[in-house]
Amino acid sequence: MNIEHRKSSSIGVFDSGVGGLTVLKEIRRVMPHEDLIYLGDTARLPYGTKSPQSIARYACQAAARLREEDIKLLVIACNTASAVALEALQGQLAPLPVIGVVEPGATAAVAARPGAEHLVLATEATVRLGAYSAAITRRDEKASVRELACELLVSLAEEGWVDGSIATDILQRYLAQLAPHERAPDCVILGCTHFPLLRDAIAAVFDEGTAIVDSASTTAEVVRAMLERLKLGNEQHRTGAVRLLATDGASRFARVGGHFLGESLAASNIELVDL
């Protein structure tokens, strides 16, 4: 593969479902000239309640499928898959660069509030692995990190019920599991790509001035910097194309995914693939 060919290749983006479209949206905003190909493993979502072994197997199959599309870089736009399988995927795809969302999310949190108390809202599997705690304390030894599994927020975001009292009540009930001093963190990390949809509802249950951080924009910046360093950026005077692949349910993908991408999608634009 020559270098020109690789410059014009697509950036691959993988998620368990539609949540990663929040990351795709940021990548497109930062690099509108790049072609993007997104794969949502909707046949096997959610990953957040599955075992590490299954998650790693699913992620490797998805990555293999995207490699067939001759991508130049892979983004794991799923916190759970990033927490479980980033190293395995880097090994599998080398020398292709693979970027997860946990490390950029940790970078963003530490930049927003150095030496702070962080609260990570995430899925059960992400919390169990403690990937955010490790990534944050590696960057900032004065930081403290508490992770909280908030599984219901995933379904809530998928249902599109992103504001109102139901979202607030669910959040308050999860927060009630914390010790009182843990309920007023300096920084809240949206450790699941579904949660940016609930940003306003989440911000409302914390003190004013609490930083609310998600990994989408930081991940897009990391991708841009990586492509620049590897001299793999595409021509800038063009508009990139976006392809959307899913392993199941094109009509649901289009309907729910539209919320996440912030624009309406047609089922006919979703390509179904088998893994």
Next chain:
Amino acid sequence: MNIEHRKSSSIGVFDSGVGGLTVLKEIRRVMPHEDLIYLGDTARLPYGTKSPQSIARYACQAAARLREEDIKLLVIACNTASAVALEALQGQLAPLPVIGVVEPGATAAVAARPGAEHLVLATEATVRLGAYSAAITRRDEKASVRELACELLVSLAEEGWVDGSIATDILQRYLAQLAPHERAPDCVILGCTHFPLLRDAIAAVFDEGTAIVDSASTTAEVVRAMLERLKLGNEQHRTGAVRLLATDGASRFARVGGHFLGESLAASNIELVDL
């Protein structure tokens, strides 16, 4: 296989996850002398948001796995799989009897309120297929049926948040999607095996006197009658054994499944299998 051998074989029970344990519990109550083997396809749950093609493929793989255990009858303890794949599974396993939960649920609803207005609460896939509407109107041409997808109730039951204002508010928000006259049905059918856990919360949002019907007990009665007719019932002066199989996450299966079975489970009692 001789008849004695088949009498002592187990009853197989299949579900996408732990919800079908509500059906297993009823079968055990009605036939405590029978051996039961349960398979929860936790690696691929939930089925409720997946396409009919995927659901049918998963159900056939699970049924094939249970047939290896030399079962004498298979119960599809998942409304979505029953709605999508009952006929396919009956074809695949013939002459082994296969019983779904939709038909017994419809029988129970029609018996509870003849000629009535029924409201079915179910998953997206079950509603899309209209299996309850077909099964009820086939039994009672004067009945009318409205089906309502309530996806969030599945996560709510799995989280164990089965009472309190969050459950009520979520139900009210779903009911607000109905026309005013549809919000006061004569009979509410719990068309997902997760929903019996929410029975009290569901009953509370409807008029007093509304029948609340689930298919678990009727399904157990249909199984008992079928075994009797086929002379396949086991000896009654014994206590049956229960084996629990899952395709992923033994510890989560034990923790969440305990709510559904109504007794505590240990992860070490769950056998992990690959489909």
